[in-house]
Amino acid sequence: KQEVTQIPAALSVPEGENLVLNCSFTDSAIYNLQWFRQDPGKGLTSLLLIQSSQREQTSGRLNASLDKSSGRSTLYIAASQPGDSATYLCAVRWGGSEKLVFGKGMKLTVNP
Amino acid sequence: GAVVSQHPSRVICKSGTSVKIECRSLDFQATTMFWYRQFPKQSLMLMATSNEGSKATYEQGVEKDKFLINHASLTLSTLTVTSAHPEDSSFYICSAVLRDNEQFFGPGTRLTVL
Secondary structure, eight states, X not given: OOOEEOSOSEEEEETTOOEXXXXXXXXXXXXXXXXXXXXXXXXXXXXXXXXXXXXXXXXXXXXXXXXXXXXXXXXXXXXXXXXGOEEEEEEEEETTOOOOEEOOOEEEEEEO | OOOEEEEOSEEEEOTXXXXXXXXXXXXXXXXXXXXXXXXXXXXXXXXXEEETTSOOEEOTTOOTTTEEEEEEETTEEEEEEOSOOGGGOEEEEEEEEOGGGOEXXXXXXXXXXO
């Protein structure tokens, strides 16, 4: 069964810390992987998309890496800010399907 | 990034009525859109895949006669919740697929059935 796991479910840190968010997935034959951010009561904002042939993507203070062989992706957030507080979701698309399979998300709180 | 809109953002209706939710891709064409629902503090659950010009594909356990999906154009998909009941109250989110198969999500619709 193709599953996506995010651990821990929640994280609270002081402002300024560099953070690593983890995502693991079964079945290494992925098509791509996306990281999203969701604010309470809102839709999802796409942060980074990594194709299966790529190892990492960067956008501003965010960097996402992909290691298919170990079934892992990490989202690195540099110099965290209170505005980064949100739920972060990892989603995987496997080859042969258009669907995204989501992890349960990780709620991040960055304290001033 | 690409923009996907949903309308309405919130709707309150009486039990037994039908509610239509629209999902539009504003600056790109999308042959494939997806509909999800999300319960409080839970992740997204895929309901169905909406393909322009053809019937939607529903996930196991989702009643196609209750959740009617129409994808009549490359920029619009609609979800109609028929004969809504309180257990249908949820947050409904759509997404549209852009180049490189990146999915962009709408802001969601909060449905409350009284």
